Amino acid sequence: MSGIQLYNYDLDENCYRVRLALSMLGIACKTVAMNAFPGNEHKAPAFLAINPLGTLPVLKDEELTLFGAEAILCHLARAHGGDTGLLPAHGDAYAQVMQWLFFSAGELSVTVEARGNALLDQPGDAVALRAGARRVLRVMDDHMTARGHAGADWFVGEHATLADIALFPAFALSRDYGVDHDEYPALRRWGRRFRTLPGFLTMPGIPDYH
Amino acid sequence: MTFIQGWHPVALSVSIEPGSSAGTHIGGQELVVWRDNSGVAHVWEDRCPHRGMKLSFGFVRGDHIACLYHGWQYDIAGQCRYVPAHPNLEVPATIKVPVFRTVEAAGMIWTSADADAGSPAAAGTADETVPVRSLYVDCDADELIAALKADLPAPFKGKSTATIAQLGDDLFRVATGDDTLLLGLQRLEDERAALHIVIAGPAASYAGAGQAHFLAWATALRGRLEQPAMTWPAHQAEAV
Numbered sequence: 001m002s003g004i005q006l007y008n009y010d011l012d013e014n015c016y017r018v019r020l021a022l023s024m025l026g027i028a029c030k031t032v033a034m035n036a037f038p039g040n041e042h043k044a045p046a047f048l049a050i051n052p053l054g055t056l057p058v059l060k061d062e063e064l065t066l067f068g069a070e071a072i073l074c075h076l077a078r079a080h081g082g083d084t085g086l087l088p089a090h091g092d093a094y095a096q097v098m099q100w101l102f103f104s105a106g107e108l109s110v111t112v113e114a115r116g117n118a119l120l121d122q123p124g125d126a127v128a129l130r131a132g133a134r135r136v137l138r139v140m141d142d143h144m145t146a147r148g149h150a151g152a153d154w155f156v157g158e159h160a161t162l163a164d165i166a167l168f169p170a171f172a173l174s175r176d177y178g179v180d181h182d183e184y185p186a187l188r189r190w191g192r193r194f195r196t197l198p199g200f201l202t203m204p205g206i207p208d209y210h
Numbered sequence: 211m212t213f214i215q216g217w218h219p220v221a222l223s224v225s226i227e228p229g230s231s232a233g234t235h236i237g238g239q240e241l242v243v244w245r246d247n248s249g250v251a252h253v254w255e256d257r258c259p260h261r262g263m264k265l266s267f268g269f270v271r272g273d274h275i276a277c278l279y280h281g282w283q284y285d286i287a288g289q290c291r292y293v294p295a296h297p298n299l300e301v302p303a304t305i306k307v308p309v310f311r312t313v314e315a316a317g318m319i320w321t322s323a324d325a326d327a328g329s330p331a332a333a334g335t336a337d338e339t340v341p342v343r344s345l346y347v348d349c350d351a352d353e354l355i356a357a358l359k360a361d362l363p364a365p366f367k368g369k370s371t372a373t374i375a376q377l378g379d380d381l382f383r384v385a386t387g388d389d390t391l392l393l394g395l396q397r398l399e400d401e402r403a404a405l406h407i408v409i410a411g412p413a414a415s416y417a418g419a420g421q422a423h424f425l426a427w428a429t430a431l432r433g434r435l436e437q438p439a440m441t442w443p444a445h446q447a448e449a450v
Contacts, residue, residue, distance in 0.1 A: 145425060146422065146425060149418060149422050149425060150418065181232060181233070182232055182266075183346040185225035185344055186225075188225070189225070189227060207269075210269050
């Protein structure tokens with residue numbers, strides 16, 4: 001039994017990013033179910049003692065406690081990823097994976113806000129959030145269109161990396177906040193490829209059948 | 211221009227892989243574009259007759275598309291053939307999805323609601339095509355065409371100045387240098403349009419660098435359309 005624990009809420013897409021990585025890396029993990037909605041358990045003092053930001057997910061690995069999906073992905077790939085290549089060690093590929101991970105944690109968070117607003121009663125301007133989400137999804141589609149012309153299948157390099165894992169949920173769940181997949185043909189093709197990766201799993205909002 | 215008349219492009223052929231589906235619109239009408247496992251493309255009304263769920267959310271198995279809600283399966287004529295909750299049911303012929311004529315030409319999928327429409331203008335325009343992209347823009351289709359005419363691409367090969375010709379209601383040909391582009395215009399809905407862009411020519415000449423050349427032009431065209439040119443305030447311009 002590994003000493004890995006994930007504080008998880010099934011409907012949280014940042015938790016899903018980590019569940020995807022754990023599954024694709026074949027890492028056994030104990031899950032601590034959080035009542036994030038409607039219970040707001042992640043805002044309660046007991047959880048704030050673990051993560052003062054009051055955000056999910058949190059990963060504990062022996063003595064290490066981490067918040068932030070992207071940092072957790074990096075830790076899992078480096079500490080437990082073996083030779084999967086999910087996190088390139090150096091060179092352009094390392095820098096490009098980092099670029100997309102920071103994009104995931106930064107600009108792409110508008111998609112998390114749009115979904116939180118649409119599904120989980122979180123405050124926000126639905127129209128502005130949806131417009132913002134379309135802008136960042138388009139950045140991804142433009143990138144994958146160009147990658148396709150270069151004969152490449154993935155966001156970075158020759159095989160799937162943490163970049164693909166971090167970016168997939170925002171696209172796959174976009175219908176939750178009213179943005180269809182029609183305008184993103186390159187992401188549709190990439191998403192279909194992503195679903196064939198060993199260890200892929202779905203979450204509510206991402207159909208098992210496709 | 212209504213969906214009833216003529217032929218309209220709905221996607222680049224490469225964008226709809228065998229065994230996959232996608233939603234789209236013409237004139238505000240919701241359509242599903244899907245390709246069966248044998249490679250034939252279909253365009254239908256995007257609505258399962260059972261509960262109104264979009265069939266574009268569904269899944270393709272063989273030559274059937276199934277609704278994501280309850281798995282009702284439809285054959286390529288739109289006829290419901292199987293209801294999983296009632297496996298022994300002889301499905302009534304009235305449970306049928308409206309289907310539209312669908313052909314592939316010039317590297318695009320074209321559809322028509324008009325049973326008497328002849329061949330699409332795109333038929334026979336190119337033996338081989340290389341896809342550039344589908345360019346989705348938040349503006350009126352006529353505005354998109356006006357911007358296209360004002361901003362034709364530089365050639366990938368050759369030197370001569372670009373010209374544009376309209377070959378059909380929704381089909382344009384751009385000649386630039388030694389290169390030819392075919393552009394299918396899709397009027398999605400009010401203030402939303404798409405251009406499906408291919409290079410007429412062999413992959414050996416255009417795959418990679420040629421595609422990248424015209425991709426950069428197309429994406430810049432979208433940027434200019436959606437973001438009016440930045441103008442410097444007068445006092446700053448003088449200070450430079």
